[in-house]
Amino acid sequence: MSGNAWVRQIHRWLAVAFTVTVVATVVALAREEPVVWVSYVPLLPLALLLVTGLYLFVLPYVARRRGRRAVPQR
Template sequence: MAWNKRNRQLHRQLSIIFTTTVIVAFIGAALGLTETAMWLFYLPLPPLFLLMGTGLYMFAQPYRTKRRGARPNLAQ
């Protein structure tokens, strides 16, 4: 179950990174930087993509344990 815990922790840390990149993109847009540096808008996409992967893993977890006939670990 250590992998589940790691995945949840990674998701939490990625959410902070993602939020920071969104704030950076907004500040960049407000300062007019995005007219020359369009890539600033794409900055949140890599962490968002990783969030999707780790999030979907967490979403599927209870169904996977149920199918295996094990009791779901509510403390994970």
């Protein structure tokens, strides 16, 4: 599996982890005495999603730019 495929797979699993942490946070904060620090738990998967998402967003532009350089000028 190539590096890009790994990043895509990690991004997908991070999305699942983020969704689970958000649901757990909503449940934890809905209790009578909510634990406030639980609201910070989704931030880690969200930050990792940002990094992998930006990488995946930039990939086509980098590939297009590299493709232009590979074509010889006449």
